[in-house]
Amino acid sequence: MKIVINFDGGCKNNPGPAAFAFKISFKEEFFTGGGFFKNSTNNRAEWSGLLYALREVQNRFTLKDLEIEIYSDSELVVKQLKRIYRVKDLELKKIFNEVNEILSQVKSFKIEHIPREENKECHKLVEEIFKREGF
Secondary structure (H helix, E strand, O other): OEEEEEEEEOOOOOEEEEEEEEEEEEOOOEEEEEEEEEEOOOOHHHHHHHHHHHHHHHHHHOOOHEEEEEOOOOOOHHHHOOOOOOOOHHHHHHHHHHHHHHHHOOOOEEEOOOOOOHHHHHHHHHHHHHHHHOO
């Protein structure tokens, strides 16, 4: 089964309050989610968007049957996951490792960088989380 993941993350004042959101689409259905950190970085928020999306996929589907397409406007996450850039930050390495552990169980996956304009829905979800949290 094909699953499409879009995600985004943002941070106020970097470091500072941070939020992430994701959208998971499959067949004719989709669901969204997200979260908030009182003090974090933009990079952690971006990576968390992907991690929490994959955890949700892991909870809902049989991983070995999935073909996952991932789209993000985060050049850093895309290039780190493709191993073009190294992951140096220890906290990000933990997230990177968990993401790779989940992805190692799927039939196939690809990740592509998209322009910010093509990720508006997740960006809007991030802004809604900030607003809900009073930022």
